[in-house]
Amino acid sequence: MNGAIRMAELALLLPMHLLLDEEGAIVSAGPTLRKLIGPARQLEEAFRLERPHVPPGGQAALAIAGAARGGKRIFLRQNAAPRVLLRGHAVAVAGGAQLLLNLGFGIGLPQSVRQFGLTDADFAPSDLAMELLFLHEANQTAIAALSRSNAALDEARQTAEAESLTDPLETWLAAPRLDAALAAALQAARPGGAGPGQDRRRFGGTPFALVHVDLDGFKAVN
Known part of the structure; x- marks a missing residue:
């Protein structure tokens, strides 16, 4: 491996690479990957192999070698940060004595960038990680703007409905609002007849009384 490409060149070309020997010892790790795993010297110190499956008593390096063939x-899950799941592929190098893995964050890219403080300089120029991150942020901004717009429209609708049921001259609830309130009360008075959003334990089968009050001298009072 050293005769084909130097480790410094490998780190520059593949900042998320992991080079293992047959026993799973870490021969080399890219600078970006080192930010995740620190000084770990063995594969098992840094990761748990999710796929391919490692049989009981088996070695992760052997399973990775089989996947390479x-x-x-x-898929590698980080021990120190279990939410981080790296994905990639492996090839056998140095006559089969070593395994070279090239890894990426996949769908967990935005969270990993924030968690480890990664920047554009941490990724290879050919990697679209930053472009995907920008698209993710733009999508989140658009979703937030749409949510605010929907909330404003809903508030405006509720205000319009309330105004349509109010007498603008007397500022009292108009007849349509009274009809709606009576219908809801009648529904709630029936056993098990609580309306949508109402607590059945409070409203189910609860009787009510309606009082009609006539105001003398209405015009003078108004």
């Missing part, structure tokens, strides 16, 4: 994807 079959061209299968590899």
Whole structure:
């Protein structure tokens, strides 16, 4: 491996690489990956192999070697931050004595960038990580703006409904609002007849009384 490419060049080309020997010892790790795993020297110190499956008593390095031969994807979950799940693939190098893994964050990119303080300089120029992050942030901004717009529209609708049921001259509830209140009270008075959003224990089968009051001298009072 050293005769083909120097470790410094490998780190520059693949900042998220992991180079293992046959026993799972970490021969080299990219500078970005080192920010995640620190000084770990063994694969098991830094990660738990999620896929491919490691049989009981088996070695993760052997499972990764099998995945490399079959061209299968590899998923590694970080021990120190279990929410971080790296994905990638591996190839056998140095005559099969070592395994070279190239890893990425996948769908967990935004959270990982924030958690580890990563910047554009931490990714290879060919990596679209920053572009994907910008798209994610733009999507979140658009969703937040849409949510605020929907909330404003809902508030305006509720205000309009309340105003439509109020007599603008007397500022008292108009007849349509009274009809709606009576209908809701009648529904709640029936056993098990609580309306939408009402507590059945409070309203189910609860009787009510309606009092009609006539105001003398209405015009003078008004």
